[in-house]
Amino acid sequence: MSQKAKKVVVLPCSGIGKVYGALARETAYELMDRVRPGVVVTTCLPLLVIEDSEAKQLVTANPVITIDGCPKSCAQKSVEAQGVTPAQSFQAINFYKAHKDLKPDGIAELDENGRRLAAIAADELARVVDDLAAGGVR
Amino acid sequence: MISLEVLKVGIVSCSGEAVCEGTLSRIACRRVLDDIRPAETVTICLPLFLAGGKEEREFAARYPTITVDGCEKRCAQKSTEKLSGKPARSILIPEILKKHGLEAPTSLRDLSPEEKASAQLVAEEIARAVDEILNGTEG
Numbered sequence: 278m279s280q281k282a283k284k285v286v287v288l289p290c291s292g293i294g295k296v297y298g299a300l301a302r303e304t305a306y307e308l309m310d311r312v313r314p315g316v317v318v319t320t321c322l323p324l325l326v327i328e329d330s331e332a333k334q335l336v337t338a339n340p341v342i343t344i345d346g347c348p349k350s351c352a353q354k355s356v357e358a359q360g361v362t363p364a365q366s367f368q369a370i371n372f373y374k375a376h377k378d379l380k381p382d383g384i385a386e387l388d389e390n391g392r393r394l395a396a397i398a399a400d401e402l403a404r405v406v407d408d409l410a411a412g413g414v415r
Numbered sequence: 416m417i418s419l420e421v422l423k424v425g426i427v428s429c430s431g432e433a434v435c436e437g438t439l440s441r442i443a444c445r446r447v448l449d450d451i452r453p454a455e456t457v458t459i460c461l462p463l464f465l466a467g468g469k470e471e472r473e474f475a476a477r478y479p480t481i482t483v484d485g486c487e488k489r490c491a492q493k494s495t496e497k498l499s500g501k502p503a504r505s506i507l508i509p510e511i512l513k514k515h516g517l518e519a520p521t522s523l524r525d526l527s528p529e530e531k532a533s534a535q536l537v538a539e540e541i542a543r544a545v546d547e548i549l550n551g552t553e554g
Binding site: 288289290291292293294298302303305306310319320321322323324325326327329349350351352354355384385386 | 428429430431432433434437441442444445446448458459460461462463464466488490491493494497498523524
């Protein structure tokens with residue numbers, strides 16, 4: 278990775294109603310804490326709803342990856358409402374569709390399958406993060 | 416005069432991906448929704464207010480709501496006020512922790528046993544607020 282890498286903002290679904298929201302959030306944490314620490318950052322999605330200036334600056338100045346937990350795509354739409362098009366948008370259910378041996382469970386706290394699936398998904402997203410951090414297509 | 420009985424209370428939790436108190440809020444709210452007052456509470460994902468349609472925006476018109484925020488920015492309260500309606504009660508996690516002499520959580524992902532106990536205490540405060548609203552005794 279380039280030493281001059283930019284920050285990449287990963288915004289997960291912030292839902293507390295569905296397992297794939299929890300999977301989206303855990304995948305973002307895996308990227309931020311383990312896979313690309315120092316490169317991946319996040320913010321609270323509702324800060325965009327209340328038009329927080331720091332949150333808005335973060336998503337306008339850096340490439341953004343959204344990971345949604347359901348087809349309502351709140352994360353993607355919340356970014357687009359700021360006049361920003363996410364560089365990449367993912368649906369967390371597709372992580373499961375690609376690894377059907379790891380059916381996640383849990384909402385506030387993911388089970389072991391969910392945590393393993395999030396770790397795998399984060400590993401798979403690393404290349405996308407690296408491309409964006411290196412100034413790839415936004 | 417016909418009295419309209421309130422049957423359920425809407426819980427709107429801070430999602431707080433970037434603050435530890437947000438994690439505590441999510442866990443406390445799920446305990447209320449799943450274990451403590453499952454028949455009396457419903458929830459909505461906070462950003463649905465923005466991304467959703469008419470149904471989500473009418474949430475606070477249909478249910479008295481309790482907002483639970485993890486920090487002073489009060490996203491849950493402000494979003495609900497802005498897009499749906501005035502909450503019946505607004506709870507701020509740092510205030511509850513301070514009131515009980517508890518430390519703020521330190522992890523975004525995994526709460527320690529002590530922090531889980533704090534989440535339980537917050538959940539019980541939320542449940543009390545639910546009861547007060549349903550009994551018409553909210554302060």
